[in-house]
Amino acid sequence: MTTELRVLRPSEWNEWFGSLELAFGGLAESPEERELWDALTEHERSIGIWDGSDVVGTAGAFSFRLAVPGGALVPAAGVTMVSVAATHRRRGLLTSMMRRQLDDVRALGEPLAVLTASEPAIYGRFGYGAATKQMSLEIDTDRVRLTVPDGTDGIRLRYAKPDEALTTIEGVYEQLVAGRPGAPAHGPGWERKAVLDPESARRGASPLQCVLAERDGGVVGYATFRNKPEWDAAGPKGRIVADDVSALDPAAYAALWRFLFEIDLTSTVEARNRPVDDALLHLVSDVRRCNITVRDSLYVRLVELGAALEARAYRAPVDVVFEVTDAFCPWNEGRWRLTADAKGGASCKRTDDPADLALSVRELGAAYLGGTSVDSLARAGRVRELRAGAVDEASLAFSSAVEPWLPRGF
Known part of the structure; x- marks a missing residue:
């Protein structure tokens, strides 16, 4: 051939x-x-x-x-x-x-390459590690209620045409990106994807709808969603399919979800891509009736290992030597010393010092955004501890206070 x-x-x-x-x-x-x-x-x-x-x-x-x-x-x-x-x-x-x-x-x-995989088994051999998860929910709103924080009643909601609200939606998203590891900041043109509404995406539901949350005349959140009317002999049992719900503060976030829960003629709210630490889980009265499923989402590949590890902050001081294998990108192979202080500065340089942890670049990709613990990888046999205490040290340092999440695909 x-x-x-x-x-x-x-x-x-x-x-x-x-x-x-x-x-x-x-x-x-x-x-x-x-x-x-x-x-x-x-x-x-x-x-x-x-x-x-x-x-x-x-x-x-x-x-x-x-x-x-x-x-x-x-x-x-x-x-x-x-x-x-x-x-x-x-x-x-x-x-x-x-x-x-x-x-x-x-x-x-x-320093990084990232992707979403059609099948999880494909990309590990090229050094990509599963770094984020996404949560799906199917909530019985006839039986699940919300407890909302103070200030929720002060949020004004109004409908807006999605394409006309595009700049506003992007303004909110851009304020949230840096606070969520795994979120992409795109260039011009990508804002159109947030309101793309082909017939094939509706699956029998309405065209995309949008509601803006406002306080003191300024937009503090938005929800894009579809309404899928359904009826049986007992009456209406429609479904709300939430595409994106984002807000700048807890009250606005709760107001948007309460709105979706209370839309007339519906009894289910479905959300297909939410972070696994979504605040919604603490607003609902019965998490079991939210029918939660979790799956892999973003895969991360460290292309320039040293630069990638220096680019992020660490949750605790760390001084660890990694023995890294990377057959597909051999320039990453060898020993690397990662040091970081409490102020956030990090250094990752080649070293001849004895290794503390042995792993492949795939494990580093999985742990990079803080969603996969080094400890869990070690318990699976995918990280070998060569110095006592090194796994705990690296696990704490690599962890993130906020679960990584890919809010928008590409």
């Missing part, structure tokens, strides 16, 4: 994207989605594999900054649109694209 791996040309985008659609089942994206992805695609960061005139592999990356513990926004490659044609599996095409892509990310000076 003779194939060619190269950068995507703008004129080839439709064919390239069509190959991606075919690999993911053959259902075409809506015209609105295609138009948006075409506009957002960074052609110079998108690669493909051609077998003759046929596209048989695709991979791309978006340039953005990722919030990390401590509030820094770190340059990251958002790996996306990865596929291999079913006719060309098990021929090393994915490995060749991952090799080319990580080399390019390194050349651009980005």
Whole structure:
């Protein structure tokens, strides 16, 4: 087989994207989605594999900054649109694209690459570790009540057209990004994705709706959602599907959820992507009737290990030497000494000192945002303690007061 791996040309985008659609089942994206992805695609960061005139592999990356513990926004490659044609599996095409892509990310000076995986088993061999989780809820609002904080009744709610509220929504989101490890800060154009509303996304529900929360004339939160009317012989049993609920303070947050819980003719509120430490869990009267499920979300790959570990803050002072294996990016292999003080400054440099912990770059990626403890990885046998106490020291230092979360996909 003779194939060619190269950068995507703008004129080839439709064919390239069509190959991606075919690999993911053959259902075409809506015209609105295609138009948006075409506009957002960074052609110079998108690669493909051609077998003759046929596209048989695709991979791309978006340039953005990722919030990390401590509030820094770190340059990251958002790996996306990865596929291999079913006719060309098990021929090393994915490995060749991952090799080319990580080399390019390194050349651009980005210390991190991140992705969401269609299947969890795919990307571990390339050094990606599962770093965040997302929680889904299906809440019986006939039986679950909310206890709201003082000030909730002082919040004014009003409907707004999602596309007209776009700038306002983004203003709230931008104020929240740095406080949530795992949240992406995107460039121009990405704000349109927050209100993208193709028919295929509705699943029988209404077009996207938006409510703004206001205090003293200023917007302090928003909710975007869909209403799915349903009826049976006993009457209405509609469903609210919450797309995004965000607020700058507890009262506004509670007011938005109370609004969603109390919409007429509905008895269920569904939310598909919430942080596992969502404050909503402390507002509900019966968490068991929230039907909670949790799954993996964002995967993190340290491309430049030293720069990545220096970019985040640590919750406690730490002085640990890692013995790191990284067969796919061998420039990361070897011993690294991580030191950080209580003021947040960190240093991660190569060293010949004896190792305290032995692990692969995959484990460092999993622990990087503070959502996976070094201790749990050690108990699974994926981190070896070579100095007594080193696991506890690293676990505390890497932990985050706020659970990492990917609020918006890419």
